[in-house]
Amino acid sequence: MEDIKMVDLKAQYAKLKPELDAAFSAVMESMEFINGPQVSNFARSLEEYLQVRHAIPCANGTDALQIALMALQLPAGAEVIVPSFNYVSGAEVVALLGLKPVFADVLPDTFTIDPESVKKVITPATAAIIPVHLFGQGAAMQEIMEIAQEYKLYVIEDNAQSLGAVYVQPDEHEVKLGTMGHIGTTSFFPSKPLGGMGDGGAVFTNDDSLAEVIRKIANHGQSEKYKFSTIGVNSRLDTLQAAMLDVKIKYVDAYNNARQEIARFYDNAFAETSAVQAPHRSSRSSHVYHQYTITVAPALRDELKAYLRDNHIPSMVYYPEPLHLQQAYTYLGFKSGDFPVSELMSQSVLSLPMHSELKEDQLTYICQHVLDFVKNHG
Numbered sequence: 001m002e003d004i005k006m007v008d009l010k011a012q013y014a015k016l017k018p019e020l021d022a023a024f025s026a027v028m029e030s031m032e033f034i035n036g037p038q039v040s041n042f043a044r045s046l047e048e049y050l051q052v053r054h055a056i057p058c059a060n061g062t063d064a065l066q067i068a069l070m071a072l073q074l075p076a077g078a079e080v081i082v083p084s085f086n087y088v089s090g091a092e093v094v095a096l097l098g099l100k101p102v103f104a105d106v107l108p109d110t111f112t113i114d115p116e117s118v119k120k121v122i123t124p125a126t127a128a129i130i131p132v133h134l135f136g137q138g139a140a141m142q143e144i145m146e147i148a149q150e151y152k153l154y155v156i157e158d159n160a161q162s163l164g165a166v167y168v169q170p171d172e173h174e175v176k177l178g179t180m181g182h183i184g185t186t187s188f189f190p191s192k193p194l195g196g197m198g199d200g201g202a203v204f205t206n207d208d209s210l211a212e213v214i215r216k217i218a219n220h221g222q223s224e225k226y227k228f229s230t231i232g233v234n235s236r237l238d239t240l241q242a243a244m245l246d247v248k249i250k251y252v253d254a255y256n257n258a259r260q261e262i263a264r265f266y267d268n269a270f271a272e273t274s275a276v277q278a279p280h281r282s283s284r285s286s287h288v289y290h291q292y293t294i295t296v297a298p299a300l301r302d303e304l305k306a307y308l309r310d311n312h313i314p315s316m317v318y319y320p321e322p323l324h325l326q327q328a329y330t331y332l333g334f335k336s337g338d339f340p341v342s343e344l345m346s347q348s349v350l351s352l353p354m355h356s357e358l359k360e361d362q363l364t365y366i367c368q369h370v371l372d373f374v375k376n377h378g
């Protein structure tokens with residue numbers, strides 16, 4: 001059996017090597033490293049893939065969130081609601097821009113922001129919500145959009161982990177995640193569903209005037225050469241990355257489908273025990289399994305992780321500490337017990353190896369070890 005990896009970028013590269021190497025060489029020969037034609041070509045590919053009017057590439061997924069927030073021109077001190085069980089980017093850029101991050105709890109099944117918790121933390125200063133489509137599956141967008149409409153809030157969808165997944169709207173019409181809110185963002189970090197060979201990100205919107213502002217902000221706030229009409233940032237997607245991504249975007253659906261098949265294998269194996277909770281499948285969103293995240297009793301989680309490691313099976317805890325308890329955010333005054341679901345999830349979750357190149361013998365080996373462990377700790 002081959003070594004088991006959490007993600008296998010090398011095997012993915014091996015399959016696309018001729019195409020990727022040719023795209024790389026084309027950029028090297030043109031020397032157009034900044035804003036080469038590959039950047040706008042990739043933006044068009046992304047717009048077509050997501051069926052969205054505007055996709056604006058930028059330097060990384062955290063910048064994408066920052067640019068999205070800057071484009072909304074919120075007043076200083078405005079409150080922005082973010083899930084506590086999440087990567088740090090959303091809360092970080094809110095704080096950096098002089099706005100106030102306000103945490104909300106998540107749902108115990110999908111781990112995404114809980115609309116009821118959102119309602120509880122809304123104040124007259126609330127200006128926006130950043131739902132995160134976590135681990136490959138959509139947040140409760142219908143409910144969130146209804147809340148946003150009622151309270152006149154902006155919605156920025158953080159779609160760094162779920163590119164390609166669709167949301168089923170009430171009329172049964174399917175739309176890609178990241179295109180329902182006022183703005184959507186994503187990351188092309190190498191391990192994400194569409195991963196580059198370095199950092200990258202993008203901002204999406206169907207709103208023409210927001211798109212214009214976003215484009216300007218991502219490029220120093222320039223309205224024309226050496227004319228700066230607003231304060232911006234330098235956040236460009238490198239031509240080299242755009243060239244790589246424009247090759248890989250053709251395979252996103254194939255990668256997503258392959259991971260869905262692996263998820264079915266895991267689901268079947270774990271169906272025989274109540275000690276392992278397989279990831280919930282929302283009826284409103286497809287799941288592209290950026291992570292395959294199980295939950296187990298908190299008392300068993302770290303021991304299971306160590307047992308798997310001892311048997312050469314990597315696993316990861318996303319995320320071991322909710323944001324409202326992180327040292328950097330203590331100034332906001334949250335305390336242990338404020339968001340019980342986020343706190344419980346951070347003690348219960350374990351993400352298993354998940355990538356398009358996992359083989360059946362590896363999957364059998366992983367499942368057997370997880371099941372053996374819980375049997376011996378029942």
Ligand SMILES: *Cc1c(COP(=O)(O)O)cnc(C)c1O
Nearest residue numbers: 060061062087089160161187189
């Ligand atoms: C990866 C990620 C980001 C940040 O993306 P970078 O490209 O690393 O800046 C933001 N939000 C979520 C949910 C992520 O998973």
